[in-house]
Amino acid sequence: MPPDQLATDSGAVVTVDFIRHRNVLLVRADLTPLFTDYYLHLADQHLRYPSTQAAIFKEALVAGVLHAAARPLNEHLAWSLNFQAPRLNVFLAMDNEDCTITGRLFTENVKVAERNTFYSDNVPRRGAETRRSVINFIGNDPLLAATDYYAQSEQCPVRYFHLGNDDYALLVSHPDYDAPWFNAVAAAGVSALAQAEILTRIEQRLYRWQCGCTQSKILGAIAPAFRADPVGIFGEAESIRVECPRCAAGHRLTREAMEAYLAGG
Template sequence: MADAEPESEPEPGILDVRTYFVRGRNALLARADFEPLYIDYYLHLADHGLRYAPQADLMLKEALAALTLHLASRPQDEGAGWTMNFNEPHMNLFVTGCTRPPHVTGRVFTEDVRAFEKSLIIAQRIRNGQNTGQSMVEFTGSDIFAAVEQFYEQSEQRLARLFRYDHEDLVMVTAQPDCDEDWLRSLTEEDIRTIDQKETLSLLEERQYVWKCGCSIERLYPLLARLGDNDLNDAFGGDEIITLTCPRCGARYRASKEQFEAWQATH
């Protein structure tokens, strides 16, 4: 049972993402107001007793937004997972999601984080439930949007720009074949706020996403099952209850030794 688990699972807030083709510029614009996603993210933190430092909290929300806009700009059967390793602040961010079924989730790691000489994004691309590619890109600074733009230019080998239209209303513009790259590079937040007046935008698609991991205590039991008897005894430490943490979203689950042994006997 999860710590502070509600009696029933609340209906998740639905995040609407609209994509537009910018005619004459050959660019794709994705935009969403992330308030519904952020509300469920904070409910998740409260349900599991999680608390991140303000800077880490903001960076994770921006990474979730960037990943969601990225997914909305990609084929519907494609998923992605990004691990972002920062030297300063020293931590990892992990965000992942897909369009079918529509969900995004993520978490912050601050303990046992490997130190590299430079900050890195390790990106996985997933199609039909199978990993189809992985890339590792170096980036500079601690700005999430700048890091994702560097990832696009090095790994995707095309331009991408991220903008804050409003506090939680975010926009991503990505280059398509024959894109007017000079125009894309020169865009500012002021330009984004008036882009529908200056450019011809054609609505392509509307996709919906929710905050969801899909983890459960049963899905975390295999992590315990990999341990040898001695390591398993050390994990419980003489107690009958152990707390397991989801590696994708940080959710905390309490499991009794008796429950785990019963599960193990049937698997």
Template sequence: MSDESGQLESPEEFTKIESIYVRHRNALMVRGQFTPIYTDYYLHLMQHGIRHNGDLDLMLKDFMALITLHTVARPWAETIAWTVNLRAPRINLFTTASSLQESVVGRLFTEDVREPDRNLFYSQVLAPNQHEPRISTLEVEGKDPVEWLAQYYRQSEQRPGRAFRLEDENFVLIVAQPDCDMEWFNALDDAAVEVIETTEETKLLESRRFRFHCGCTLDKILPVLGNWRERPDELFEGDDVITIQCPRCAARYAITRDML
């Protein structure tokens, strides 16, 4: 099966994300097993001939898992985008997720990235009936997205949140609710999180499903080049074909002069 750009499409798989209330502890647990999303992510990279350094690849995968859990912990109709601008390595990590679209997507920017004086985390949240996204910026420490999430919750969400990277590509987010048992919350580790449903009284609140999906097409990419229609020589610089990347997923599209 191929899309309107002529590129092969793969059947997408969904990851089930569960929201679970931990009674007596007053905490929300959001969890998911991310192999289906990661499978489609790697198929996407193969389709577009993209290769990442192993450490950066893992960082992006973690980032996509965490924003997915965070999106499910937030109101249903929000679309959330996160970008982290790192000093070393000098890269931008970008990811965005939407419950309405049941999707998460992300990419790495490794070229022409400005060097910040500190690691900066940018969050954009767009809710219904908002014309502009709500934006927050904070400084984060380290290179572990799990630690960034805890810092983000502390500074921007103004409530404690902790993420856990478990075996077999399972991730869990624990978010403190009013009157949360903070001694229990702060003492949690991977082993305790693994068995919460056997050691605590819990209630499944809802399940959502997410997939790795951007939705970009050649028809959506071309309007971005509208300003170049009157000066194609500057754009093509003597070439007959140029390649444009989607800013959300890094998909590559071949553009010819007659397409403008």
């Protein structure tokens, strides 16, 4: 992305470097702008979560955006993490065409299972077939869950690091990587990689919090159910509130708007 665009657009700048002689990819970002936009979204939608749930989603957001930056452009990615303790689902959608990320928590009607489950959907390019991977993981740390996903599904060792404040990093191993160094390096060493190692900049991307949901899209999603059972959708009411399944934004839909949408379609 051109530097002038990075300077004017809002979002978090994520850098991707190759660590020469280690055969390891370094993905790093100060995610303050992304967190700020997410918190503004919560405030706009009057969404509040207990501290434990909020912390889990924040860590999932870290894991997701660094993972997306390590992936090729044009990919569309979605993660769904089912936690049993606390019982909740985390959903993330990452768009590498526009470099956006969105997501939400589901705290009601969460599937009860013996183990936590991580679902990863990958669409290599728009219109391509979805590739799904499913793994089980232990605990309630999304960064460790993502690490397990890489190990089990991608057969690729990775390590996530919190470098202080909102600065995070991801190391991704490549073939013939320096395994002893990779396994031993600590957060302080990752922070100082620019001084200690030879880094080759591959690219930098700007990731923004954005869902893209609109009333028209929500109407389109509800339309088949309305055609089948109008009374079941609206009952006697003239309007209903519907949550976006991707970001939990609330949309007020009226019966009149739905009928107009169907008539126009």
